[in-house]
Amino acid sequence: MSQSPQGVLPIQTIRQMLADGRITVSAPVPEGQIQPASLDLRLGDVAYRVRASFLPGLGNTVAKRLADFEMHSVDLTGGAVLEKGCVYVVPLIEGLRLPADINAVANAKSSTGRLDVFTRLITDNGTEFDRVEAGYTGPLYAEISPRSFSVLLRPGMRLNQIRFRQGQVVLSDDALRAMDAMHALVDSEAHIDEGLGFSVDLTPREGGVVGYRAKPHTGLIDLDLIGHYPQSEFWEPVHAPDRRIILDPGAFYILVSREAVHVPPDCAAEMAPYLAMVGEFRVHYAGFFDPGFGHEAAGGKGSRGVLEVRCHEAPFALEHGQIVGRLVYEKMTEVPDILYGKDMGSNYQGQGLKLSKHFKF
Numbered sequence: 001m002s003q004s005p006q007g008v009l010p011i012q013t014i015r016q017m018l019a020d021g022r023i024t025v026s027a028p029v030p031e032g033q034i035q036p037a038s039l040d041l042r043l044g045d046v047a048y049r050v051r052a053s054f055l056p057g058l059g060n061t062v063a064k065r066l067a068d069f070e071m072h073s074v075d076l077t078g079g080a081v082l083e084k085g086c087v088y089v090v091p092l093i094e095g096l097r098l099p100a101d102i103n104a105v106a107n108a109k110s111s112t113g114r115l116d117v118f119t120r121l122i123t124d125n126g127t128e129f130d131r132v133e134a135g136y137t138g139p140l141y142a143e144i145s146p147r148s149f150s151v152l153l154r155p156g157m158r159l160n161q162i163r164f165r166q167g168q169v170v171l172s173d174d175a176l177r178a179m180d181a182m183h184a185l186v187d188s189e190a191h192i193d194e195g196l197g198f199s200v201d202l203t204p205r206e207g208g209v210v211g212y213r214a215k216p217h218t219g220l221i222d223l224d225l226i227g228h229y230p231q232s233e234f235w236e237p238v239h240a241p242d243r244r245i246i247l248d249p250g251a252f253y254i255l256v257s258r259e260a261v262h263v264p265p266d267c268a269a270e271m272a273p274y275l276a277m278v279g280e281f282r283v284h285y286a287g288f289f290d291p292g293f294g295h296e297a298a299g300g301k302g303s304r305g306v307l308e309v310r311c312h313e314a315p316f317a318l319e320h321g322q323i324v325g326r327l328v329y330e331k332m333t334e335v336p337d338i339l340y341g342k343d344m345g346s347n348y349q350g351q352g353l354k355l356s357k358h359f360k361f
Helices: 011-019 062-069 110-114 173-183
Strands: 023-025 038-042 046-050 070-075 080-082 087-097 102-108 117-123 137-146 151-153 158-166 196-199 209-214 235-239 244-247 252-261 267-273 303-311 316-319 323-331
Touching: 011 023, 011 158, 038 087, 046 062, 062 070, 062 087, 062 137, 070 080, 102 110, 102 117, 110 117, 110 303, 117 158, 137 158, 196 252, 235 252, 303 323
Parallel strands: none
Antiparallel strands: 023 087, 038 158, 046 070, 046 087, 080 151, 087 137, 102 158, 117 137, 196 323, 209 235, 209 252, 244 316, 252 303, 267 323
């Protein structure tokens, strides 16, 4: 008897999981919710303001722990504001009945991360955020904490996404080198060390801009409004004439990678910290790179990675070309029916330095 292929599950398998009830939903699945290698997760109709972030732990449900931490509830049905600096827990429309050999991992969607909305997935009995044990059966919840801007949310909005795995097939550095030799994963020399290294580009562009920094006191952002907000009301440009910037503690920056990368159609990738022990800054919120990102098969010629950077306790000098993250590649169980790119109206294919889709350019 042959074994099932190991790797990340593609869009066609996710569709089958929905049809089989392995993924449960309390509302019909709209067009575009299923991505090439992930499923967008939708907000339910209530948010619970909690006094602290928490994990339920073994033997506890999220609902039970909410009773310990809830301050008040917020009805989202007519639209409601989640305030900057507060923490909320929102039950999601999707739930899971996973087979014993399927696990999952979650991450913020790109536009969510670029708005500095910190969101993580929580499950019953969970001991880690954004991780779902193989065989999990139960509801899903999103922890949401807007960090730079207050946001207006409604039921059905999609802030995070989930990726399913049969086993876990991370490509070794040797396999990555072989793939780079065949496909040229980056437009420069590849730095491969426990994944494909990402460095920051601080070369001044038009007007001397190398990135953007979130302004501290702004209006709220309605996540349904696309291309609506003047960027100057929410962001200030960052300049680096000597190709160096000093990150301020607590500040949030949008920067871009020096490398243009691509993800072949038979792989998926996830951004991870390069050196966790450095600890001075966090370099990403949204970490999934779908099959076809920047790939010529999906209409791309390499795409830059946008870096969502938050500095921690001490000011930190960031230099041009400094490696700040890495892409970890995994094999797909099969090539997705649809690739990331022009055929699915992807917002960030072929991107450079770019704010979220909510801002005018």
